[in-house]
Amino acid sequence: MLKHKYKIAAIAICLLFFFLALFSSAGFSWKNLKYSGNGILADEIPHISGGYYYLKTNRYFINPEHPPLLKDIAGLGEILARPSFPKITDRESLPADFHREEYPIQKTEFPKALEWANNQDYFGVLYLFHPENNPDKIAFFARLAVIFANTLLLFFLFFILKKIWSARAALLGLFFFAISQFSIAHGSFVVIDFMSALLTVVAIIYFSLYLKAFSEEEKTAKYFWLTSIFFAAALLSKFSSVVLLPAVFLGGLVFVSFHPLRFKKRRAGVILRYFGAYAALTVTALFLVSLFYAFHVYKMEDSVLVQKLYENYPEEQLPPIGHKILEAMIYNNPLTKGLAAYINGVFMVMSRMIVSAQSTYFLGHVYGNEGAGGWYFPVLYLTKLSPGLHFFSLMALGIFLWSLFSKKDRWKNRFLDFIANPLAFLLFVFAYFYVLVTFTSTFQIGLRHIMPVILAAALLTGKAVNSFWEMSFLKLRIKHLILVVAVAMIFSIVCSFPYYLQSYNVFAGGTDRGYKIATDSNYDWGGSDVRRLGKWMRDNNVREIYTQIFADVPLKYYLGDGQRNYNLQDEGKLPPSGAYIAVSNYEYMNNVYSADIPPERKYTILENNLVARVGKTIFVYQVP
Numbered sequence: 001m002l003k004h005k006y007k008i009a010a011i012a013i014c015l016l017f018f019f020l021a022l023f024s025s026a027g028f029s030w031k032n033l034k035y036s037g038n039g040i041l042a043d044e045i046p047h048i049s050g051g052y053y054y055l056k057t058n059r060y061f062i063n064p065e066h067p068p069l070l071k072d073i074a075g076l077g078e079i080l081a082r083p084s085f086p087k088i089t090d091r092e093s094l095p096a097d098f099h100r101e102e103y104p105i106q107k108t109e110f111p112k113a114l115e116w117a118n119n120q121d122y123f124g125v126l127y128l129f130h131p132e133n134n135p136d137k138i139a140f141f142a143r144l145a146v147i148f149a150n151t152l153l154l155f156f157l158f159f160i161l162k163k164i165w166s167a168r169a170a171l172l173g174l175f176f177f178a179i180s181q182f183s184i185a186h187g188s189f190v191v192i193d194f195m196s197a198l199l200t201v202v203a204i205i206y207f208s209l210y211l212k213a214f215s216e217e218e219k220t221a222k223y224f225w226l227t228s229i230f231f232a233a234a235l236l237s238k239f240s241s242v243v244l245l246p247a248v249f250l251g252g253l254v255f256v257s258f259h260p261l262r263f264k265k266r267r268a269g270v271i272l273r274y275f276g277a278y279a280a281l282t283v284t285a286l287f288l289v290s291l292f293y294a295f296h297v298y299k300m301e302d303s304v305l306v307q308k309l310y311e312n313y314p315e316e317q318l319p320p321i322g323h324k325i326l327e328a329m330i331y332n333n334p335l336t337k338g339l340a341a342y343i344n345g346v347f348m349v350m351s352r353m354i355v356s357a358q359s360t361y362f363l364g365h366v367y368g369n370e371g372a373g374g375w376y377f378p379v380l381y382l383t384k385l386s387p388g389l390h391f392f393s394l395m396a397l398g399i400f401l402w403s404l405f406s407k408k409d410r411w412k413n414r415f416l417d418f419i420a421n422p423l424a425f426l427l428f429v430f431a432y433f434y435v436l437v438t439f440t441s442t443f444q445i446g447l448r449h450i451m452p453v454i455l456a457a458a459l460l461t462g463k464a465v466n467s468f469w470e471m472s473f474l475k476l477r478i479k480h481l482i483l484v485v486a487v488a489m490i491f492s493i494v495c496s497f498p499y500y501l502q503s504y505n506v507f508a509g510g511t512d513r514g515y516k517i518a519t520d521s522n523y524d525w526g527g528s529d530v531r532r533l534g535k536w537m538r539d540n541n542v543r544e545i546y547t548q549i550f551a552d553v554p555l556k557y558y559l560g561d562g563q564r565n566y567n568l569q570d571e572g573k574l575p576p577s578g579a580y581i582a583v584s585n586y587e588y589m590n591n592v593y594s595a596d597i598p599p600e601r602k603y604t605i606l607e608n609n610l611v612a613r614v615g616k617t618i619f620v621y622q623v624p
Contacts, residue, residue: 042526077145
């Protein structure tokens with residue numbers, strides 16, 4: 001009966017997540033989605049269009065730097081919108097007078113030359129803003145499919161977690177992760193980080209169950225196949241998930257090396273058998289990845305894919321023998337071609353992490369390719385996530401360290417006890433590896449890049465809280481304290497509605513001032529408030545507006561023919577007196593805090609002329 005209550009509570013948490021994600025994303029005016037909810041983000045344009053493109057063409061030239069799984073799910077949702085599709089022509093080179101179609105789009109032909117070149121933003125605009133399409137309806141169904149899938153994965157996480165931990169520990173971990181503005185935000189858009197984190201951790205849980213069966217010499221076939229499937233699903237959700245493979249291998253190796261197995265005298269043989277078993281798991285997972293990719297690549301021109309490999313990883317970075325092997329894979333059959341396409345995507349991400357070309361605002365400074373430094377992720381972790389999670393995480397860490405070192409002769413046994421718990425240990429090892437890889441890169445455009453680490457921390461915190469459930473803190477029992485904090489966390493996410501993407505906690509001054517910490521996908525992810533700006537213009541009868549807005553959608557579609565592109569740094573002068581200027585937060589912070597822009601070309605000259613703040617990310621000024 002008690003376990004049944006935990007299941008009902010888990011369903012309630014998942015339903016709360018689903019409805020908050022759906023309504024914060026789509027708003028309430030479903031008959032007029034053009035001015036309802038969050039606008040189409042910059043990253044969503046290639047993801048939404050890519051998913052439908054794969055289903056229609058069985059080609060993978062568009063948006064290959066991200067695996068297809070989430071985009072396929074979005075594409076299946078888009079079928080409900082019955083969208084029209086751009087015609088991809090056979091033109092393999094562009095004429096000298098070629099130019100991109102501007103809104104309103106008349107010609108929806110997309111040359112094959114641009115398809116091969118992965119001109120994904122242009123293709124996305126042609127698809128979404130096709131004259132026969134409703135872009136916001138397409139985005140609605142794409143998001144609905146992703147939100148539904150994310151919600152099912154959340155419940156599935158609880159369902160399998162209680163197989164290795166207690167139901168209460170599983171419920172607490174689910175609560176700490178799902179009841180979070182950060183999670184709801186990233187689980188409500190057609191973006192990859194949230195689903196990737198869930199699939200990666202589910203894969204780790206199944207590998208833990210496999211290790212448990214392996215160590216007890218029980219039948220492992222069931223967990224072998226489930227682990228392989230979810231290894232593949234994690235790899236198909238985000239390329240950085242490849243960190244999973246070496247991390248859990250080493251974690252499993254430590255487990256079988258130190259766990260008090262019944263066959264201590266056969267330890268060497270067990271370790272050798274583990275090497276073979278893990279190799280089989282990896283090969284099976286990669287076969288499944290190849291099979292999935294085969295459906296996406298079998299109509300691609302082989303020679304063009306080979307060319308892309310050389311573009312993404314030239315011979316000075318990958319030895320010629322490596323290129324020869326990959327070329328042979330492409331020309332061999334659809335399965336090996338699919339694996340080569342996957343490897344090509346990994347190369348693209350590696351290159352991007354090594355040479356990170358972006359401008360990053362962080363704590364009053366604008367950084368270039370050098371990155372924002374080692375404090376970027378720790379500061380965002382503390383300021384973007386719930387204080388409730390931080391409180392219990394610190395309490396759990398303190399109790400763990402105290403129990404570990406309170407008696408010198410017990411620390412070794414405590415450590416071995418921790419090693420003996422495969423899931424907790426594997427989550428810790430994976431988080432360490434993931435942080436190590438992320439922190440060594442200067443590619444810093446959002447806390448979302450360590451989403452799997454955040455999920456691991458939430459689950460470990462839930463398990464720790466469950467272990468000292470009956471303890472007292474400041475004369476208050478932990479189980480009563482968690483109830484108080486849970487109510488506060490639920491109240492917080494309801495009060496934050498619908499601005500979950502922009503949410504910062506009280507440590508950062510709250511959502512209204514959190515952008516002073518960092519922008520990018522932490523706050524202004526390219527167009528989230530464009531729909532709200534269009535509605536503000538209609539409500540206030542504003543017919544002309546100058547804009548410097550970080551967005552990839554055609555602004556005239558939402559703001560009308562009176563929209564004018566503007567950049568104070570380039571123009572050097574203000575528009576006519578009385579004119580309105582809309583500046584998105586990302587552009588504002590990069591302008592104001594750039595050391596290369598003179599004061600007279602910064603938006604601070606208009607700080608006394610702010611007339612509206614649309615949503616959270618767009619500032620509207622009126623020229624005096």
